[in-house]
Amino acid sequence: MFFEPTFLAIQFLNGLQLASLLFLLSVGLSVVYGLMNFINLAHGTLYMLGAYIGLTVARESGSFWLALVGAPLAIAALGALFHVLLLRRMQAASPMKQVLVTFGLIFIGLDVVRYIWGDFTHSIETPAIFSGSVQLLGEVYPSYRLFVIGLGLFVFVALYLGLERTRLGAVVRAGVDDREVAMSLGLNIELAFFIVFCLGCGLAGLAGVIAAPVLSVYPGMDMSILVLTLIVVVIGGPGSLKGAALGAFLIGMFETFGQVFMPALASVIIYALMAVVLLVRPGGLLPVRPG
Amino acid sequence: MIKKRALANRDIAACILLLIAIIAWFRADIFGHELLAQISILAIFAMSLDLLTGYTGLVSLGHAAFYGVGAYATAGLAALAGWPMWAVMPTAMLLSALLAVFAGVFAVRLVGVFFIMITLAIGEMVHAFAFRSRVFGGDDGLGGVPRINFDAVGINLLDPAQFSLFTLIVAALVYFVAAHLVDSPFGRVLVGIHQNESRMRALGCPVRHYKLAAFVLAASFAGLAGSLAAQHNNFVSPELLTWTTSGEALIVVIIGGIGSLVGPAAGAAVFVMLAHHLSGITDYWMFFMGLFFVAVVLFGGDGLYGLIGRMRRALTHARR
Numbered sequence: 001m002f003f004e005p006t007f008l009a010i011q012f013l014n015g016l017q018l019a020s021l022l023f024l025l026s027v028g029l030s031v032v033y034g035l036m037n038f039i040n041l042a043h044g045t046l047y048m049l050g051a052y053i054g055l056t057v058a059r060e061s062g063s064f065w066l067a068l069v070g071a072p073l074a075i076a077a078l079g080a081l082f083h084v085l086l087l088r089r090m091q092a093a094s095p096m097k098q099v100l101v102t103f104g105l106i107f108i109g110l111d112v113v114r115y116i117w118g119d120f121t122h123s124i125e126t127p128a129i130f131s132g133s134v135q136l137l138g139e140v141y142p143s144y145r146l147f148v149i150g151l152g153l154f155v156f157v158a159l160y161l162g163l164e165r166t167r168l169g170a171v172v173r174a175g176v177d178d179r180e181v182a183m184s185l186g187l188n189i190e191l192a193f194f195i196v197f198c199l200g201c202g203l204a205g206l207a208g209v210i211a212a213p214v215l216s217v218y219p220g221m222d223m224s225i226l227v228l229t230l231i232v233v234v235i236g237g238p239g240s241l242k243g244a245a246l247g248a249f250l251i252g253m254f255e256t257f258g259q260v261f262m263p264a265l266a267s268v269i270i271y272a273l274m275a276v277v278l279l280v281r282p283g284g285l286l287p288v289r290p291g
Numbered sequence: 292m293i294k295k296r297a298l299a300n301r302d303i304a305a306c307i308l309l310l311i312a313i314i315a316w317f318r319a320d321i322f323g324h325e326l327l328a329q330i331s332i333l334a335i336f337a338m339s340l341d342l343l344t345g346y347t348g349l350v351s352l353g354h355a356a357f358y359g360v361g362a363y364a365t366a367g368l369a370a371l372a373g374w375p376m377w378a379v380m381p382t383a384m385l386l387s388a389l390l391a392v393f394a395g396v397f398a399v400r401l402v403g404v405f406f407i408m409i410t411l412a413i414g415e416m417v418h419a420f421a422f423r424s425r426v427f428g429g430d431d432g433l434g435g436v437p438r439i440n441f442d443a444v445g446i447n448l449l450d451p452a453q454f455s456l457f458t459l460i461v462a463a464l465v466y467f468v469a470a471h472l473v474d475s476p477f478g479r480v481l482v483g484i485h486q487n488e489s490r491m492r493a494l495g496c497p498v499r500h501y502k503l504a505a506f507v508l509a510a511s512f513a514g515l516a517g518s519l520a521a522q523h524n525n526f527v528s529p530e531l532l533t534w535t536t537s538g539e540a541l542i543v544v545i546i547g548g549i550g551s552l553v554g555p556a557a558g559a560a561v562f563v564m565l566a567h568h569l570s571g572i573t574d575y576w577m578f579f580m581g582l583f584f585v586a587v588v589l590f591g592g593d594g595l596y597g598l599i600g601r602m603r604r605a606l607t608h609a610r611r
Contacts, residue, residue: 039404089589095404096350097588100545103538104584111578227415227534234408267419271412275397278409282401 006137011260012253013136017145017214019252020152024207025225026232027159027244028200034176034239034288035193037095038087041102044226045109046201050075050208051217052117055124064127064213072205079201083194106222114219124212148210155203156245163241172196176239176288228255231270235277237284246285304596305466305553312459312560316452324451330563331458332519335465337543337555339512344541345550346473347505348485349399352407352537353414356394357387357510359532360417361517363427366436366527371426376439380518387514388507390417395506399499402488414534421529432528436521448522458519462556465512469552472508481505485550542584548594557595 029043054071058064082105090098125131130144163169174182175189183189215221228251236247254273258266277285312327319327340354364383368374374382394413401409427433438448439457448454472478480501483491492498521527530536539562547558565583569576592598 033404037404039407086585086589095407096344096541099350099352099404099407100538100541100588101585103535103542104581104588106535107577107581107584109581111575111581115575115578223535227411230408231412234405234412238404264423267423268416271416271419274412275409278401278405279397282405 006139009137010139010141011256013141013145013149015253015256016149016152016249017252018256019248020149021207021211021225022228022232022252023152023245023248024155024203024210025229026236026248027155027241028196028203029229030233030236030238030240030244031172031176031196032193032200033233035172035179035189035196036091038090038098039095039102039230039233041099041226042082042105042109043102043200043204043229044222045106046075046079046204047208047211047225048113048217048219048222049078049109050205051124051212051221052113052122052208053205054209054212055117055122055217058124064124067124068206068209071209072202075205075208076198076202079198080194082201083197087197109222110219117219119219122212122217124209124217126213144213148214151206151210152248155206156241159241168192168195228270231274233284235274235284237281237287239288240284240286243284243286243288300600301551301553301596302470304599305470305556308553308557309459309463316456316459319452319455321451324455326563326567328451328455328458328519328523330560331455331462332516332523333540333543333559333563334462334556335519336513336516337540337547337559338462338465338469338552339509339516340537340540341544341550341552341555342469342473342481342512343505343509344544345552345555346478346485347481347502348488349502349506350407350541351410351509352534352541353394353410353412353417354509354513354540355532355534355536356414356417357391357513358517358520358536359421359527359529360387360390361514362521362527362531363421363433363517364514365518365521366433367427369437370433370435376437376522380439380515383518384511384514387517388511391507391510392503395503395510399502399506411534411537414532414537418529418532418534421532427527430529432526432530434526436525436527438522438525454523458523461515461519465515466552466556469512473552477501477504542587544594545591546587546594548596548598551594551596554594554596561595 025043025047029040033039050071053074054067057070058067061067086101090101126142126144130142130147132143133140134143134146163173171182171187171189171192174185174187175192179189232244232247232251234247235250236243236245250273251270254270255266258269262269281287312331315323316327336354336358340351343349343351343354361383364386365379368379368382369376394410398406398409398413421427422430438454441448446453446457448457473481480491480496483496484498484501488498517531520531543558543562544555545558546561547556548554566576566580569579573579593600
């Protein structure tokens with residue numbers, strides 16, 4: 001049964017679905033790292049908050065689509081607030097201090113969620129259009145999962161075009177490439193960083209909403225995804241959009257197929273993969289700054 | 292460079308801290324002894340992390356892995372294999388050190404955020420292994436860990452007061468050894484690497500070997516702390532080695548003052564007492580701990596140890 005083509009194809013789609021989620025989560029984290037050498041450990045918390053806010057919006061309004069738009073906007077606004085209140089002060093601090101401030105935020109976020117939404121496990125209902133299944137190679141496959149894959153692809157293409165074809169994209173690329181030179185040329189890297197940061201936060205919120213109908217919504221859902229997201233960033237090469245996509249694809253596949261073929265070792269394999277990548281290519285698979 | 296006088300100050304501070312701990316030991320009830328043992332164990336763990344982070348400048352988010360290996364080795368060898376405890380404890384330290392050799396060879400090649408990330412991954416790898424392992428009870432953990440037996444000399448460590456005194460003595464010994472280590476030429480090299488790695492390399496110092504040595508030493512002390520934690524709780528679970536335990540240990544180090552050895556020990560007391568009291572007041576105590584973490588990192592400066600130093604200097608100036 002394990003090596004039947006249909007079974008493998010279904011698992012491949014499941015892997016793509018996880019990769020799509022991981023891409024949405026890691027792309028913001030990765031580009032922010034590329035611009036400012038800053039890693040936000042509370043990124044998973046934003047994902048969790050996105051899921052919960054989406055839950056409330058979907059329940060109150062009865063519309064999944066409103067949640068899909070509203071929650072990411074709310075999380076982007078929260079990101080803006082976080083940037084103004086905390087990050088701006090932390091830019092000269094050591095990596096350890098930056099990492100640990102966001103470490104503190106994890107606990108704050110966790111108890112805020114417990115206080116507002118309780119300790120229970122929730123779920124957002126799948127939107128009506130995607131509540132059915134489709135026939136794929138003679139197997140039924142939930143159409144919502146295809147929507148998740150499609151959304152991930154769409155965001156990748158949109159970000160790619162935004163980065164390659166717009167002025168802001170050019171500023172971001174210049175900033176990632178060489179921050180000092182870009183700033184001395186008069187480019188507003190601070191503003192670009194702010195926009196990229198808020199966008200990244202919004203995408204984490206988006207990931208939370210689209211994950212909610214598939215995975216359950218519970219306090220602590222941030223922790224289970226955070227480490228995977230960090231691994232995606234490191235494997236792909238911090239600062240790189242394509243790297244985040246490649247890293248998300250690899251981790252999505254290794255995690256999904258690992259769970260199927262050797263459940264006892266699946267999680268260990270992913271860490272081993274990261275160790276191997278870092279050894280062979282310390283800057284990640286697709287580094288922005290070679291060497 | 293740190294002057295000789297500053298080193299003497301550190302030892303005086305350590306003696307005062309030990310004195311306070313001994314007074315607390317005499318005044319403590321049963322719960323107090325539980326807390327005191329918890330503080331001593333966290334102090335050992337935090338001091339071991341300070342060797343790595345404060346002195347060598349390597350920020351690890353995977354230090355709990357070595358703490359956990361010490362604890363799991365103790366549980367496995369004592370509760371499952373039935374080894375005598377006097378053999379278990381050194382073996383637990385050795386196993387932590389052994390894992391650190393393997394992990395460290397990879398980790399010390401990286402710097403900055405990449406070092407933080409690879410240590411986090413190493414820690415999570417060990418955590419995933421413990422979480423899945425049937426032998427060690429997986430998610431549920433493993434109970435029935437005995438305490439080291441000193442019955443022959445009339446000491447019963449099952450008594451909370453005697454056990455807390457035992458952990459306190461071990462913590463004091465660890466401070467003594469670690470203080471000698473950081474004052475030795477070896478420790479000087481570590482501080483040199485922290486302050487200017489490329490200069491040390493230019494001087495012909497095998498920087499990676501020294502980093503690896505610091506990594507392994509810190510891991511073996513963390514293993515000792517883990518072994519004591521397993522004996523204290525009579526129980527081990529994968530929670531011991533999650534990456535948040537490592538993060539909390541870093542916070543403890545910062546509370547006390549990074550790179551001061553005695554500071555992180557004091558930070559352990561602050562951390563345990565704060566968590567104890569907050570969790571008694573509200574169910575949402577992690578919220579306030581989180582706020583405290585952020586405040587410590589933002590406004591904590593050089594920690595308790597630095598604060599005391601500044602107060603002393605202010606007093607001497609005032610007297611003049």
